[in-house]
Amino acid sequence: MITYLFIGLFLLLFVTAALAPLESLNWWAGWSREGEKKGPAELTEAEAAASDEAESDFYVIYLSGIGAISGDSFPEEEYPFLHGLEERLTTAKIITDVYPYSVTNNGLTGQRQLAGLWRQIEKMRFKNPNSILSLLVNLRNALQMFVSADRRYGPVYNLGIANEIYRVLREKGYRPENKRPIVLLGWSGGGQISIGAANYLAALPSPLYVISLGGMLSDDPGLEKLTHLWHLYGVADPLQALGSVLYAGRWPILPNSPWNQAMANGRIDIICLGAYTHNGKGNYFDMETKLPNDARGRTHGEKTLDTIVHILTDQKLLRPGARMYGAGKTAAPSPVAVASAAVTAPVGAHDPSI
């Protein structure tokens, strides 16, 4: 009996996985009504030009991890992080309402057949963030991440996401002719989808940067086109490490793969944050657990934020001395130290200022 149950579950999982690419394929083939768009209305060129939104110095598009339910429903731990990001990047426009697990930006609780189920799970997760059923969201979105990384489906899927990113950018006042930099900040599965969407977004005249937070990255062709990628990881995070195992293009035996070429050309920096985990205590967003031996007494989440600020300062997107944790407090390093580190030090694992 248990054997049959096991076989049944296994088959169900396989069938679900096989059906995963159909949403994006249907959209591409023009079969899906979702192709007509169900998110916010499409901006026309004239509307965008007349937008009241002023151009920002640069744009940060946050693509959440596989726990996201829609463009405005993330796991709770991400909100303080996003708030911290807004506090620090005052000259940037931070965009969080792109749902990276749907080519039409249609969140799970949007107009879908199973929307009712996802709404129930969302409610349940609100009460208990560790609810077992919320794993269904992770499973569903993880499959979409694999769709993005698959060479058969990726070009279609990533075009859909790039379209949505571009549409939201226009909505927020982005004008291609001003060439303001675009930063894709992808957490976990969002990291892979960022490098996938980079394939298309790189066609815009702006510099295109990707920051991956524990992303499970493949050897996506998008790596050949983006301006620079920083991959932030923790040594206690085995999920981000899976990328280098699952995708042959990341193995050293294939030196001509997009990943290895980008590494050889110095367009990828791998930055170790410490003993960060992927989920639970000590993860990238944890604003409570203090780092061991940190001179500034920061939490995991604060160091993640500081590292992002440091990267952006290094790229001259932020002015040296931009707010980092402890600025104005007694434990803060002197502005001169921050400024000189930002100008001279390469961003990397051995940079003590991070």
Next chain:
Amino acid sequence: MLDLVQSILTYFDYLFQVIRYALALDPRLYEVVATNPRASWLVLGVVFLGGASVLLGQSVVLFVNRVRRGRFILSLILNGVMYVISYFVWGVTIALIGRLLFEFDPGPWAIVRIVGLSTAPLIFGFFILIPWMGPFIGRVLNVWGFLILVSVIEFGFQVGLVGALVTVGLGWLVMMLLNNLVGKPILALRNRIWQRVAGTTLDATSQDLLLQFSQSEHAPELLRGSRP
């Protein structure tokens, strides 16, 4: 009416038995096919299930080429016909090689049936759609089918493992040779048929989409206006 239901149930019972034997590389497979009066129908059932599943698994090309919904089923059927023809040619090739090298007794039709049985693993062909691991699954299914073919020929025609490997291996080589020698005109014919049935030659791949995009001077406009 009851008789009809009874015979349908019996048919499916045999069909699943044959599929089980085939998947397990069980030598009794040849016995069932040799003695069962419905052998041809059973083989047809295996080929149909395997074909339908694998065609769905490989239907990405239809989506990428934006075949219209109405033409999708038609395209799948046409693909199925091509699939059956290629297995028929594969069976005849093996029969000829077997006759030349080992003086096989059974006629080409018997061999074609056996080759049909080797498609049993393709009932899992639908899983080729699975992202990331799908192509690997496809390869595993092909190797599985190859092993079934070798085992059936080994036990069915008593030629030993080496004899079966030589027959199937040579058959595969001949098929590759045929593909290269007469492949182009057949491909042109196929494309012409596709054009009529699917409304496209189905030669666009997802990689072409990237290429088309990167070569376009109007990429930002294409992004804005949805699909290139």
